Amino acid sequence: MKFKVIYQSARKAVIELIGQGYYETEKSYEVYVNNELYTTSNRTVLSIHNLLPETTYEIYVKNDTEKSEVVTITTSYEFVTLNVRDFGAKGDGIQDDTTFIQCAINACPKDSRVLIPAGIYKISTLFLKSDLKLEIAKGAVLSAFTDRSKFPILPGIIQSYDEKEEYNLGTWEGNPLDCFSAIITGINVSNVEITGEGIIDGCASRENWWNNPKVRNIAWRPRLIFLNHCDHVTIQGITVQNSPSWNIHPYFSDDLRFLDLHILNPKDSPNTDGLDPESCRNVEIVGVYFSLGDDCIAIKSGKIYMGAKHKRPSENLEIRQCCMRDGHGSITIGSEMAGGVKNLLVKECRFLHTDRGLRIKTRRGRGKDAIIDGITFEDIVMDHVMTPVVINGFYYCDPDGHSEYVQSKEYYPVDDRTPYIGELSFKNLACTNCHAAAGYMYGLPEQKIKKVTLDNVAVSYAKDPIKSVPAMMDGADETALLGLYANNLEELILKNVTITGNEGEAFLISNVDKLIEE
Amino acid sequence: MKIDRFELDGSLLAGMLTNIPAMDGCLLNGLVYYYKKTKETAVRDILVSYGNTWIDKDGSLKSIEDASFAKFYAGNVLYFLYEETQDERYRKAIESIKAGIEKKERTKEGTICVEKTASDLAIFRALSNLLPFYMRYETVFHKKENYNDVMLQFKNIRDRFFDEDKMLYLKEEASLTDMAWFALALAQTIEATSEEIYEQYHALQTMLRESIKGMLAYDKLEEADASTLFMMSAAMLMGCRERALLTEKYEKKADEMLH
Incomplete structure (x- = not known):
């Protein structure tokens, strides 16, 4: 061992x-x-x-x-421990403990920790600072209020006085919009550790944050943890649950580690993505358990405005030893990926009862900086995943999502609006009890998916498969037991790929320039 | 003219309205904003009463100015009336006006024309009337599906009219009044645009900022008449509210224009 x-x-x-x-x-x-x-x-x-x-x-x-x-x-040196109880926090589930805990955070010197011992601490928003170790101990619950009047707003864009530049604080679904500050918010902080065996509970439900979730109500919904332009942040051991919207949202942040976490939301909770790195670099996600109502991990880099302005991809991400359950996509790239996603390695993970294993969502109009490249999946077990691999070049998001421009399967000229999907590699995938399709890969005719390699991939189907749409695009009808569908690729390599129990052809391949089968 | 305090005399107002949308558009739009701020019942009553004289029982438009682009500007009040009363006649009237857009001729660049032989300046003025209405329709009723077309109109206006040296929309003999009207149209369009289509929302904000800055630096600004200044002021105040303009820099200037 x-x-x-x-x-x-x-x-x-x-x-x-x-x-x-x-x-x-x-x-x-x-x-x-x-x-x-x-x-x-x-x-x-x-x-x-x-x-x-x-x-x-x-x-x-x-x-x-x-x-x-x-x-x-x-173990390393520690200077002092600041116990929030000594600062007046009660942890009785009644008092608003926000200010008392915030005081401890603000007062915490370097190489020290703020300790939240067992108890239920009602809070609205806590703000991190640099060089902070925040420990949420076993039996401790940071339990958020759901009264939105208690939450500050992070303005989306603030213009500079000379009107030449902008300062971005808030964000919602890839756009720089006003949002409520998260239950734990970090802005421009470095060297932070949030650790422990305790819980951060957003307390969201259909009676509060999840009521009319797609409509802005004063500001857009808060996350549980939001890291804006932070670096060297580690989150370890804790459980986060019942988030008002995305659970953990690192944004334009680098050198991040997420270790041994539980991220839990009801299956039907709206937009409760688990962990969404957006325009982040050097991210490690290890030993995390996800069970929630949207994508487990969604890797993003903004919608058109942010992608074109900052051109900051999410890159150098490693995800391993994680378990994704019940979500839409286990690992999703997009749909907000106008800045690109590069160098992603996913390995040694388990996907259970999710709609997709890997899900790439892109479309015409995302822009030429929307480059997806260097994606590797290795040693993955999937069970009861509806469709293991989906690469969708016609994702019908945004108001023009169903327009002719986005959905046409005919050739369009490549221009500044055309996204790019480069090389993807899938190795040692064991997929049992699939339902809709073994895989569904549909690139743009004018800019095909560069290269997909499937090496030692085994797919079999559920006894009573559930019909569903294999990809969210016009023209993809509900299906079950479909084989591997690949359309508009430059190169497709199939090595030891076995598909068992499908109806019709096992491999439905068209418009592939170079097909290598072994 | 100095305005220390603004009070509405309901009977005076009712008398000012002519029931001709081309002439009433500015007043109607102003009344809507006034009501939203003050909630004065008398103002609402005037607007509802106007709606009843303009729209038939079945929602068809009574006005003989049906072909006029000016009705688009007055048509902004119909959104307010629909929201306030939930009366489907107003929805029908909105659809009827919107249908007029689809019937219009287009230039080869895709610009909507008043009529086939209209001059560029006539098109510029007509679009200043139409675009806030069009954008609001797309946001409220049409799932934003034609946002690209609305933005195309603004792009084409800029391409045709904007003088990069003077930083003003003054080609084709556009006057300061035309520019002020266009700035107001931009501000109202921003107000009607969903921020979720941020790249377009932001583009409109940038256009408004550029437009206002240009006019403020214009050496002929002192010659502007009262209505031009009022329109500029309104555009600036709305721009501040929509965060297209810095309140710290522009609100005071806008206030000074009213006095």
Whole structure:
């Protein structure tokens, strides 16, 4: 057995088992810290809590047949702990504890932590600051008010005095619009850790934030965690749930780590995407569990205005050892991707009961900076995913989504409005109990999908498959048991691809310039 | 003329209205904004009464000015009346006016024409009447499907009329009054545009800012008559409210124009 320590701080460590499964291990194992049993687990990524600062620990894991080597760590220095109770927070579920916790945050010196001990803390918005460690302990719940009059507004755009530039704070669905500040908001902060075993609960429901969700009500709905132009932020261990809209939204932020989290929303909750990095670089998402009402992870880079103005793709992202359940797309790229998405690696994950495994949404009009390239999926298990891979060049979003320009399957001249889909690679995918189609890839005739490689991919179907639309575009009818559909690609490589139980042809391939089958 | 305080005399107002949309458009639009701010019942009554004289029981337009572009500007009041009363006659009237857009000739660039032989200046003036109505229709009733067409009209106006050296819409002998009317049309169009189509919303904001800055720097601004100044002021105040213009920089200037 092997593991590595992927994160350590003054009080915590996170370990990741190697070669023991995807999100869950094949058999349970024990974790020993300084020769004492810490816990038994079946998670491939596990947090070790309640360590002490500047202390050396020896860690090993074992199951019924194997034992790992001992890994020694020394936790880092900690100056002081600021307990929010000492600042007047009550955690009684009644008092508005926002100001008291905010005071502790603002007063927290470097190399120190703000501790939120067990209790229910009613809050509206908390603002992070640089060099902050915020620990939400086991039994602690940051429970948000749902009265929107308590939430400040982040204006979308503020003009500079010389009228030449703009300052962007708020955002909604890829546009710089007024939104309520998130329950946890970071603006221009660096070196932040939010850790613990506690919960951040947005308390959203159809009686409040989810009522008339598509209509602006004073401002657009808040996120649970919003990071605007931040860097070096780690969020570890906590549970986030019942978000008013997207759960975790890092925006124009870099060097981010999301480790061992639970992101939970009801299946029918509106726009409750799990984690949406938007125009972010160097993002690591490891050991996260998603169960919610929209896309689990949606990688974005803005709509036309922001994409064209800033040309900032989301790039260098690695997602591994995660479990996505019940959402629309397990991993979605778009639809707001006008700045592009590049270098994405997804591996060793489990997708369960989602509509799509990988879902790419783009369309004419997204712009020439809307480049998707360098996408790799490896070692993925999918079960009861309606359609494992969807690449949709005709996604019918926005008011002109059903227009002739967007939906025509005929050739249009390539111009400044034409998006680009480059190279995608899928390796070692095991997809059982599929429903609609094995895959559905439809590029633009004038700018075909550059290259798709499917290597060791096995697809089989559910006994009673549910008919559904394989891609959200005009002309894609409801279907079940469809094979692999590929249309408008420059190069398609199929190596050891098996499709079992389909109706009709297993491979429906047209307008592919170069087809390699092995 | 200095206005210290603005009061409405209902009977005086009713007498000013001619029941001819081409002539009543400015007053009607102003009354709508006034009512939204003050909620004075008398003003609402005037607007509803006007609507009843303009629209038949079945929603068809009574006015003989049916072919006039000016009815588009007056037609803005119909949206207010529909929202206030939920009377489907007003919806029908709106649809009827909108249908007039589809019947119009177009230039080869796609610009909507008053009539086939209209001069560019006539088209410029006509579009200043039409575009706020058209945009509002697209936002409220048509799922924004023709936003691109509305933006095309603005683009074509800019291409045709904007002098890059003087930073003014003064080609083809457009007057300061024409420019002020266009600025007001821009401001009202922004008001009617969904911010969710942000790239277009922002483009209109930029056009308005450019338009206002140009006029404020114009050496003939001092010759402007009262109605021109009022239109500029209204455009600036609306621009501030829509955050197209910095309140700190423009609100005071707009206020000074009213006095």
